[in-house]
Amino acid sequence: MYGLYSVLLAFGLLLSLPYWLVQWLRHDKYRAGLRERFGRVPARLPDGSALRVLWVHAVSVGELLAVSGLIVELKRAFPQHRVFISTTTATGQTLAQARFGRDSVFYFPLDFAFAIRPYLRRLRPELVVIAETEFWPNFLRLAHDGGARLAIVNARISDRSFPGYRRWRQVLRRLLTPIDLFLAQTEEDRQRLIKIGADADRVQVSGNLKFDVAVPPDPPIVESLRNAFQRAGAGPVLVCGSTVDGEEKMLLDAFATITASHSHATLILAPRHPERFGEVVQLLEKSAIAFQLRSAWNGEAPVGGVLLLDSVGELACIYGLATLAFVGGSLVPRGGHNILEPARYGVPILVGPHTENFRDIINLFRGNNAVRVVAPSELATTFLELLSNDDERKSLGARGSETLRAHSGATQATLRALNTLLGSSSRSASQSR
DSSP: OHHHHHHHHHHHHHHTHHHHHHHHHHOHHHHTTHHHHTTOOOTTSOOGGGSOEEEEEOOSHHHHHHHHHHHHHHHHHOTTSEEEEEESSHHHHHHHHHHHOGGGEEEOOOSSHHHHHHHHHHHOEEEEEEESOOOOHHHHHHHHHTTOEEEEEEEOOOTTTHHHHHHTHHHHHHHTTTOOEEEESSHHHHHHHHHTTOOGGGEEEOOOGGGGOOOOOOOHHHHHHHHHHHHHTOOOEEEEEEEOTTHHHHHHHHHHHHHTTOTTOEEEEEESSGGGHHHHHHHHHHSSOOEEEGGGOOSSOOTTSEEEOOSSSOHHHHGGGOSEEEEOSTTTTSOOOOOHHHHTTTOOEEEOSOOGGGHHHHHHHHHTTOOEEOOGGGHHHHHHHHHTOHHHHHHHHHHHHHHHHHTOOHHHHHHHHHHHHHHHHHHHHHHHO
């Protein structure tokens, strides 16, 4: 079965090669880490034979932010181990290196034995921790065969993925066998994992790590913007983050309506994907709205205009400046993005109707009247309604902050489960010797 999977994976890669070549020529992110992805272990990674290694894998920025607190706790709880972090995307790699140091971070290899084995030989991990639902069959099998315990943490099965997974249940049952522990976000996720083939005895509920993500220290831009807004009397400040194709035009139209009655309003616009910065600049140039780029910001508040956040890793803290926040990927059918970042600051939050990727969080917040879900046609009127009602706006933000606090604790639950798993691994290794 694994041989057939590898052949099909190679065939798929070959068929898609023209696409990847075009992307490789157009975007730096597709060239980054190419050798590492194909099994070239970077020289900065030490020989694991002299270390006790924990390997944590997080696909991109969202997953990395979710497990960052867990990584810190793993380092504290297991000082005799060295923690290494892999990511798949270039943005995830940049953030991981900034937080945990370049010498502990590398690109996750492609799911071919020739690419995986060099990393397993070099690092020799005792425990591999994978964020959410990254089921790479060859990697799971080879890591297990090499003696590593495997844990999937913060596991979730989305509404979109579940039907497809169920159709392949018989295959998945075998592919998931190497995994020693699944830590699901919710009971519903636990049941879905079992229904797609996970052993029920290996599946636990530990909560959602994203509720525990700590607010990082403010980068200098936050205080600079705050001071600039105060000097210029700018406000209200609307922060629209993680926006995707099709949303910026709707948000700019709504902002134009808002400025008719709030002439000093400021919009901070943060597209989800860096490769779209140029596209959004072109959209802003065609509009009648003045704008500045974060990368070329002159220190003056964009009163009545837009600040385009063409940077990576600053949005989470920028939400702290918001009078109101909108979280994107939700006005169009993209599944939505994480609303917990603005909730940490007690900022009132708006989202669109497409939030399937964060169904449990959104349902929880909606149940506590802690988020507003709006249709595209309601954007401007909802913004204006909340801006005209200070009590309701502040209460909405406070309910969001309280909802977040009430559901923390997943990091410690996850750490306890991993401690048990790692302890059983150490006992087994001792007995085998």
